[in-house]
Amino acid sequence: MTNQPGGREAALAAGARLIARGGVLDDQLDGLAAGACAMTGATSAVVYLFDGDNGILVAAGSAGLGEHAMPPSEPLTVGSGADGDPAARAVRGRHSEIVAITADMTSALAGRSGGILAMGIVPLVTEDATGSQEVQGLLVAGLPTMPDDPAATLADLDAIGDLAAAAVRSARLEQALVERSDWYDRVAHTDPLTGLANRRTFDRMLELELARAGRQGSPVSVALFDIDGLAAISAGLGADVGDDILRRVAATLADSVRLVDTVARYGGDEFVVLAPGSAGRAVAQRVVDAVAHLDLANGAGSITLSAGVVRFPDDGANAEELLIAAGEALSAAKATAPGTISGRS
Numbered sequence: 001m002t003n004q005p006g007g008r009e010a011a012l013a014a015g016a017r018l019i020a021r022g023g024v025l026d027d028q029l030d031g032l033a034a035g036a037c038a039m040t041g042a043t044s045a046v047v048y049l050f051d052g053d054n055g056i057l058v059a060a061g062s063a064g065l066g067e068h069a070m071p072p073s074e075p076l077t078v079g080s081g082a083d084g085d086p087a088a089r090a091v092r093g094r095h096s097e098i099v100a101i102t103a104d105m106t107s108a109l110a111g112r113s114g115g116i117l118a119m120g121i122v123p124l125v126t127e128d129a130t131g132s133q134e135v136q137g138l139l140v141a142g143l144p145t146m147p148d149d150p151a152a153t154l155a156d157l158d159a160i161g162d163l164a165a166a167a168v169r170s171a172r173l174e175q176a177l178v179e180r181s182d183w184y185d186r187v188a189h190t191d192p193l194t195g196l197a198n199r200r201t202f203d204r205m206l207e208l209e210l211a212r213a214g215r216q217g218s219p220v221s222v223a224l225f226d227i228d229g230l231a232a233i234s235a236g237l238g239a240d241v242g243d244d245i246l247r248r249v250a251a252t253l254a255d256s257v258r259l260v261d262t263v264a265r266y267g268g269d270e271f272v273v274l275a276p277g278s279a280g281r282a283v284a285q286r287v288v289d290a291v292a293h294l295d296l297a298n299g300a301g302s303i304t305l306s307a308g309v310v311r312f313p314d315d316g317a318n319a320e321e322l323l324i325a326a327g328e329a330l331s332a333a334k335a336t337a338p339g340t341i342s343g344r345s
Contacts (some may be wrong), residue, residue: 008156011035015163025171029061032164033139037064039156042141043115047164049137050078050091050124057087057138061164064142090123091135096158097121098143098150115162116142121156124165136168174193191265193243194250206274207318209262210312213276220312221280221344224326225253225287228304228338230269233296241296245303248294256287272326280309284341292339305332309343 018031033045044064048057055078078088086099098120120141127133139161147153189201197205206222213220229250232240246269253263253271261283262274275283284307294303308329316322329343336342 008039008159009139009306011038012159012163015160017247019163019167019170022170025167026061029164030063032059032160032167033061033063035163036139036157036160039160040120040141040143040153042120042143044142046140047124048140049168050135052135055152057091060137070272086119086121087138087290090121090138094123094125094133094135096123096154096161098154100146110282115144118143118146120153120157122154124161124168126165126169131133134169136172139164148164177212191250193266196250196254196271197262197264199264199267200265202262202272203276203319205262205264206322209274209276210319210322213312220277221275221278221283221289221309222312222322222326223275223280223284223307223309224266224323224330225271225273225284225305225307226330226334227269228334237296245294245296249303249305252290252294253287254288257264257283263277270330275299278311278344280311281341281344284309288339288341304339306330306338307341307343308333309341313345315344 012035015032015035016069018028022028029047033047036042036045043065045062046059046065047061049060050057057078078085078091086097089095089097098118100118101116111327120139120143122141123135124139125133125135139157141157143153189197191198209220212218227245229244230242233245246265249271250263250265253273257263257273257280260276264272264274266272273280273283273287284318288305288307291303291305295301296303308326308331310316310322310325310329313321315325326343333340333342
């Protein structure tokens with residue numbers, strides 16, 4: 001089996017350009033699989049990603065499988081008993097090899113492509129500054145015959161494998177950064193106990209909604225809620241009971257408001273709902289009624305909410321005035337009786 005002159009250099013250069021350009025990982029791996037075929041004369045190649053947590057290989061890129069052939073759709077399990085399994089040997093031992101296809105060996109590893117008599121199997125290994133190695137995946141090339149110079153063929157596959165390993169590691173690092181950024185964003189905008197929006201997020205949403213309402217000349221309602229007697233319940237039954245009540249009330253609030261409404265934990269035992277339009281009183285009543293059906297865990301009574309409802313622009317021309325008015329309406333409600341709603345009808 002011989003390759004065209006310059007095929008190795010051209011394939012490596014094309015692979016390097018793929019990595020440098022970045023983009024979709026599957027497209028990069030397709031191109032690198034094609035490079036493996038060009039360099040070695042392989043009829044097909046499949047690049048797998050290794051999921052170390054679950055011990056499986058998942059096909060992510062391929063070349064040379066034909067119009068109707070597809071890479072294996074089911075993940076391949078990499079067991080601990082690696083003696084008879086070339087994929088497991090490669091992953092566990094980080095060892096490249098060329099193996100002959102035998103009667104009892106499935107050709108699924110190389111993409112179920114016909115005419116394969118041997119497979120070149122190369123682990124995709126990366127190494128950090130400390131020398132610690134990690135297997136990112138596996139490159140499997142389907143060969144039409146056993147090569148005359150197996151060492152040279154493995155060297156070519158190893159070169160492509162290094163590029164593929166770098167591409168996979170880069171994609172995984174990028175994904176990890178995105179996930180961490182999303183996590184920080186959630187932490188910055190949500191209340192950790194209840195999962196609702198926090199005060200900072202609510203204040204921003206209120207400013208945006210008031211600006212929109214001001215342009216359109218439409219009203220905006222704000223309903224401020226307080227859990228009646230939560231401090232006494234927490235003192236008598238424990239802080240864990242108080243936290244559980246906060247979570248249950250938060251879930252009920254989220255289920256009771258409209259899709260256009262914003263619900264947030266305002267602080268301590270207070271919650272707030274931003275309701276575009278003039279339906280604030282109706283929203284508040286629905287929330288109060290829903291919470292009234294919640295019972296304390298030990299059957300010591302029910303949970304009640306008091307609420308103060310105000311409306312822009314009648315009760316305040318800006319966010320600060322509106323929240324002050326909502327606080328006053330809530331105080332009036334609590335002074336009346338538990339479960340009372342005070343403010344705009």
